[in-house]
Amino acid sequence: DTEVTQTPKHLVMGMTNKKSLKCEQHMGHRAMYWYKQKAKKPPELMFVYSYEKLSINESVPSRFSPECPNSSLLNLHLHALQPEDSALYLCASSRGQGAGEETQYFGPGTRLLVL
Amino acid sequence: AQSVTQLDSQVPVFEEAPVELRCNYSSSVSVYLFWYVQYPNQGLQLLLKYLSGSTLVKGINGFEAEFNKSQTSFHLRKPSVHISDTAEYFCAVSHSGGGADGLTFGKGTHLIIQP
Numbered sequence: 001d002t003e004v005t006q007t008p009k010h011l012v013m014g015m016t017n018k019k020s021l022k023c024e025q026h027m028g029h030r031a032m033y034w035y036k037q038k039a040k041k042p043p044e045l046m047f048v049y050s051y052e053k054l055s056i057n058e059s060v061p062s063r064f065s066p067e068c069p070n071s072s073l074l075n076l077h078l079h080a081l082q083p084e085d086s087a088l089y090l091c092a093s094s095r096g097q098g099a100g101e102e103t104q105y106f107g108p109g110t111r112l113l114v115l
Numbered sequence: 116a117q118s119v120t121q122l123d124s125q126v127p128v129f130e131e132a133p134v135e136l137r138c139n140y141s142s143s144v145s146v147y148l149f150w151y152v153q154y155p156n157q158g159l160q161l162l163l164k165y166l167s168g169s170t171l172v173k174g175i176n177g178f179e180a181e182f183n184k185s186q187t188s189f190h191l192r193k194p195s196v197h198i199s200d201t202a203e204y205f206c207a208v209s210h211s212g213g214g215a216d217g218l219t220f221g222k223g224t225h226l227i228i229q230p
Binding site for chain 1: 146147151156157158159160161164166205209210211214215216217218219220221222223
């Protein structure tokens, strides 16, 4: 089973709302990632968790708050977002510590619209 | 820092014809190279990757790629395409220095298969 699941599939939120995106994998992977993909653009790395610790934060604004409560689950908490944050948010996981040679398995994404 | 250039934003090809999607990279350190495919409204799926060893890499769905260090290229090829190959193709790199790392993607190439 190489499945990464993400919920919800779609999310519409206002600029004052607080919402969370959820990502789950049951492959025993120890690294998990958040990417942001704007329309007709490539994915851009936001965060990397390695063994449930935040390893990489690509200077993401604090209105995005990641959380890794256990090795199978990754959340992205959203607060006071801007319309330009509308995008497809992709979660991925890989087997080890998140090193460069590891294959990343992607979920289908959550399509977020901020009004 | 590393970067990836995909020279063609869109490649139209007739069904059963061969195709080559071009990818060049630049990096001050050794890198690993990947090709991912993204079908409409889906996440990314790994086609193939180059870590070391043989420079000709075979992947899923009949795709292959050749690593050329002197030309810093990693072009993707398929000898005969099908309608189902219509998708966005991303070349990506990660660094090989150990520790956690995410993927840096090129801008993508939209492969359009014409009947």
